[in-house]
Every structure is written in C-alpha cells, then in structure tokens.
Amino acid sequence: MGSQYTPTMAKIIRKLPAKSRTKTSSLAAKSGQAKKPKTSKALTAKTVKLKPWNAAEVHEAFARFRKANPEPKGELEHLNPYTLLVAVVLSAQATDAGVNKATRALFAIADTPQKMLDLGEEEVRNYIKTIGLYRTKARNVIALSEKLIAEFGGVVPRTRAELETLPGAGRKTANVVLNMAFGEHTMAVDTHVFRVGNRTNLAPGKTPLEVELGLERVIPDEFMMHAHHWLILHGRYTCLARKPRCEVCIINDLCRWPEKTI
Ligand code: SF4
16 A cells, blocks of 8 residues: 655655765674674564664654655555455455456445445455455455444444454554544554564564554654555565665665665
C-alpha cells in the first residue's frame, strides 16, 4: 500500500556530506558497530548493540519523509471502508498490484457486504483466483460480509477489537483500516515496516507487535497519520530486503544499520 517515489522526490534525495559519513563510521567503529555479521538475517539489535535514536533524530527522519512525499497514498484500490477491508484481507501474502487486478472487476459489482453475499462464494472465488490462497480468502470474504450484516448493521466497525473479530482480519488489517478509512494514528506493521524498524534500529523488535508498539512510542503524533505509508514505501522502494539502496536513502546518515552501503 502506498504510492511510488516520484521524479520530484528523486530530486530531493539527500546526499550525505563526506564529513558526516566519516564521523558516523568512526563512531560506529568506536562502539563496535562496524563489526559485520555474515548475513543480513543476523543484523538485528539482538546481535549488535546499536545506539537508540533520540527524539530530534526521529523528528528529522519523518520531516524528511514528509518533505519528500507530503501525502502518501495506499496502493490498494478500494471504493469505501468495506472494499478497503476486503482488499486488505486479500492482500495477505500477495502483492497490492495482484490484488488490484482481481478486485477491480469484483468491486465494480460488489462494493457492499450484501452485494458480496448475493454474488456468493463460488463467484467471489472466480474473481480472485489469481491471488494466492484464494479459496480460503473467498470463504473469509463471505464470512466477514455475513458477520458485518449480522452484528454491525452492514457497516465496518471502527474499533480494533471489533475489526479483529472478522474472519481473515488480524491486527495488521485492523490497523490499516483504522488508519486509511477512519484516520486513526495506527501503525500497521507488514514485512517492509518490520524490516525498516529493525534495520534502522528505530524500533527494534522480534515480533510485528513489538515493532508496532516501538514505532508508536518514538514517532511524534504529528507524523503518525502517514508514518505507516512512509515506512512501507521506504521499505518497498529504498530499503529493499536484499539490496537496500543506501546511496539514495534520505535517512542514510541517521540509520544505524552497520551494513549500510554509504
Ligand atoms: S541507509 Fe540503507 S539500510 Fe539504512 S534505512 Fe537507508 S536504505 Fe535502509
């Protein structure tokens, strides 16, 4: 979920002055951070003691994200809170692009729980069969639509606890819906946010929940509305899993990753 970096954003990519780089490296060397584990997997706060971020650094990082992309948008296509909920449920272990390809036609004829029930599980399955785990997901879409009608008057609930009772919806789904549909300052942690939180040492954690709570703790409220998207975009397009693009990263001077390539 989120928009791609634009050419305008590329223009403002920040080049770190050589002086700062030298300083960062020498500090890292002094504290033993320069020691490189053999694999990226080993690079967590668990194996290397990394310096925590201070409040000014966190503010600076998010001010840069905001400047680069003031209004980040999710990449999952949807028409209303209900279709957003369905899209997020379908996006588990699938790409946003793949989900969008399937849901464009589906949402054109079923954008409410009742219309989805009228369509029926078999037809839903046909629409989404290009998405992984489509049989289970079709079953969940029908079941969550039934539950929305039976228990919530056909309306998507606005609390995490209620959202989490819906079939196929976990904490991450609830956080995405609360943030994107209802403007809550929640932090949904997907694979990208989890990686960025740990690598940068902004909010290290062994589980998505630990990272979520850590990010909520350190990110100033003024940035929380969009922080989820900024971090997803950062992980998706810059801090890539296998080969992070540290040379064009706008927070490369702040990042604590010992293996950053700058
Ligand atoms: S410097 Fe590299 S590792 Fe650190 S956040 Fe940027 S891209 Fe990721």
